[in-house]
Amino acid sequence: MSEFLQHLINMLVLGGTYALLGIGLTLIFGIMNVVNFTHGILYTFGAYIMFIVVHQLGVNFFLALPLAVAAGWLLGAAIELTLLRPLRGSDIDTTMLVMIGAWIAMQSGALWIWGGVAKSVTTPFPEAPLVLGPVSVSWLRLFVLAAAAMLIVVTYLLINKTKLGCAMRATFQDQDTASLMGVNVDLIYTSTFAIGSSLAAAAGALLGPVYVIFPQMGDLAAVKAFAIVILGGLGNITGAVIGGFILALAEELGAGYVSSGYRDAMGFLIIIAVLIFKPTGLFARSERVG
Amino acid sequence: MKSAIAILTVVAFASVPLWLRDPYLMNALITTGIFIIGAMSLNLLLGFTGQLSLGHIAFFGIGAYVSALTSLGFDVGLPFGFRIVHDPWPPIVGFVLAIVVAGLCGYLVGLLSFRVRGAYFVIVTISFAEVVRLVALNWVELTQGPLALTNIPSITIGLPGLGDLTLRTKLQNYYLVLAVAVVTYLLISRLVHSHFGRAMRGLMENETLAVSVGIDVTKTLTLAAVISAGIAGAAGSLYAHYIRIIDPEVFAFINTVTMVIMVITGGKGSLAGPVVGGMIFGLLPVFLRPIMAPEAQWIAYGGVLIGILFVLPRGIVPSLALRFAKPRKRIEPVTAVAFSERDVKEHA
Numbered sequence: 001m002s003e004f005l006q007h008l009i010n011m012l013v014l015g016g017t018y019a020l021l022g023i024g025l026t027l028i029f030g031i032m033n034v035v036n037f038t039h040g041i042l043y044t045f046g047a048y049i050m051f052i053v054v055h056q057l058g059v060n061f062f063l064a065l066p067l068a069v070a071a072g073w074l075l076g077a078a079i080e081l082t083l084l085r086p087l088r089g090s091d092i093d094t095t096m097l098v099m100i101g102a103w104i105a106m107q108s109g110a111l112w113i114w115g116g117v118a119k120s121v122t123t124p125f126p127e128a129p130l131v132l133g134p135v136s137v138s139w140l141r142l143f144v145l146a147a148a149a150m151l152i153v154v155t156y157l158l159i160n161k162t163k164l165g166c167a168m169r170a171t172f173q174d175q176d177t178a179s180l181m182g183v184n185v186d187l188i189y190t191s192t193f194a195i196g197s198s199l200a201a202a203a204g205a206l207l208g209p210v211y212v213i214f215p216q217m218g219d220l221a222a223v224k225a226f227a228i229v230i231l232g233g234l235g236n237i238t239g240a241v242i243g244g245f246i247l248a249l250a251e252e253l254g255a256g257y258v259s260s261g262y263r264d265a266m267g268f269l270i271i272i273a274v275l276i277f278k279p280t281g282l283f284a285r286s287e288r289v290g
Numbered sequence: 291m292k293s294a295i296a297i298l299t300v301v302a303f304a305s306v307p308l309w310l311r312d313p314y315l316m317n318a319l320i321t322t323g324i325f326i327i328g329a330m331s332l333n334l335l336l337g338f339t340g341q342l343s344l345g346h347i348a349f350f351g352i353g354a355y356v357s358a359l360t361s362l363g364f365d366v367g368l369p370f371g372f373r374i375v376h377d378p379w380p381p382i383v384g385f386v387l388a389i390v391v392a393g394l395c396g397y398l399v400g401l402l403s404f405r406v407r408g409a410y411f412v413i414v415t416i417s418f419a420e421v422v423r424l425v426a427l428n429w430v431e432l433t434q435g436p437l438a439l440t441n442i443p444s445i446t447i448g449l450p451g452l453g454d455l456t457l458r459t460k461l462q463n464y465y466l467v468l469a470v471a472v473v474t475y476l477l478i479s480r481l482v483h484s485h486f487g488r489a490m491r492g493l494m495e496n497e498t499l500a501v502s503v504g505i506d507v508t509k510t511l512t513l514a515a516v517i518s519a520g521i522a523g524a525a526g527s528l529y530a531h532y533i534r535i536i537d538p539e540v541f542a543f544i545n546t547v548t549m550v551i552m553v554i555t556g557g558k559g560s561l562a563g564p565v566v567g568g569m570i571f572g573l574l575p576v577f578l579r580p581i582m583a584p585e586a587q588w589i590a591y592g593g594v595l596i597g598i599l600f601v602l603p604r605g606i607v608p609s610l611a612l613r614f615a616k617p618r619k620r621i622e623p624v625t626a627v628a629f630s631e632r633d634v635k636e637h638a
Contacts, residue, residue, distance in 0.1 A: 029409070033409075035409045035412060035413075083596065086600070087600075090603075092408055092409060093340075093342050094599055094603060096342070096409070096412065097342075097550065097554060097595065097599055098595070098596050098599050098600075100547060100550070100592075100595065101591075101592040101593070101594075101595035101596040101599070102592060102596060103592070104544070104547065104588055104589075104591060104592035104595070105588070105589045105591075105592025105593055105596070106592070107588075108585045108586070108587075108588035108589045108592065109585070109589055111585045111588075112583065112585035112586060112589070219543070223416065223417070223420065226413050226416075227417075230410070230413065259428065261424070261427065261428035262424060262428060264420075264424060265420070265421055265424045265425075267417075268417035268418075268420045268421045268424075269417075269421065271413055271414065271417040272402070272414060272417050272418065272421070275403075275405075275406050275410055275413070275414050276402050276405065279405070279406050279410060
């Protein structure tokens, strides 16, 4: 029983960051209809920014987090402006392949600059975990969960309560009508991609210190983000949050009770199962697929 | 005209070992040839049915593992106390089994994944390849996991009246790969210009219209997936018996991307496209190696992929073909349809 409780605690910590990844990707995928292969590299990028700011610039750990989010925002905006804006209106396969090209170039760039040796970030949290009866959780992981929850709430408010969020939702529903109503669609696209990217960078900056940082860490993160988006349905933020926790639960239970080697297979199996049995996602309203 | 170019190209490739003595370059040519066969099979799906399968390396890897395990033998336990013990068979049987098993997997994946289109199809195919990779990594009893399958025997061909010939040298493997590549090219060429090929392209241009004129979508797409997977399996088998060691890294996503880059650069939906794109990207590392770090090479690949899509979105071969094509009577926007129509006429 206590083992199961421990899995649930781990699931909460993992699920929070997965939800961030998923929200970022569901915004981009849902609003822009871009299969964003650079999402994983933004996750890697966020983690490396954390490492650089803490270790090479000597900035406080808690200040480094907003810096990583801001850096992700800037990089996302740059990718959108240089690669996606000129391709607007071209078919989904072309943009997908361009994003694959960008992903390969950027990941190799990370490998070139920072090398393949995994790095770790020292944190200001005490080594001893917080023990609650039969389960224990490290302070760092608690902080990660709290920060992820805060970012999820901020994003939710941004999408549902602000004028920018309203314009984003309008663009998601009908781009042409939104444009007729005076929504600057180009600006919405750039903002969407930048926000989505900054969330991926935040997830990387939060999980990077928990594990280790290496250039390929984003590859699996990207696929997991796709799994979450497919689970939750396109452009569905609440779905992405729930999807993030479901994936985390599946991974924890899969690793705990099946085999730890197949932990990362859970995301893929979920993708295949959902697309075969309920391709609109578990929580989707009626939407088109493909 | 076209067949003259094709025959000249084959003769040129066949003459390479006569003047090229450098073993490193020969090795690069053989692996490039194997990847070109893979790229041609990918082109059948990507270029002629319009389905971007990013899990194509799964069929290549399955072919490699099936062929290697057939010729090495294995002994695995299954649930409920069953055991499968397999004694080594000749590699040429492995080659045939690789095609059959990869084709079967293509059938199953096609059956499941063609229920969705576009981005979803892409994601299902990626997921399939990753699951297969994780199985290859974790089913250590069968695949040796990360320790790799080693000492895979070379392919032996029985020659009538001459006894058995084991293809050990680079020269022999070069001609084997060339022969398989030529057969693949001819097979795909026949397919594309048949009724089935027109059905595939009809689906790519307009699925609704194709259905309305009586084309069976699922049957056509699944058959294309089976043939494509079978060819990829053959390429994987060649790879296993040439390299003679395979590990789960053969399933790496980057290998699919390499094939996709070859097809896109050369020109999807063009028969010669994967060959041209494959030669460029297969041999580029050889020339870049002395001047660039491997990471920088990959940055260049990413850049080239983006650049090609921006500058020559249809790829090198179709763009060149358009440039040298005879002027048409009426100037019209050249679409993929117009191009493929002319392609058919020239061949007929």
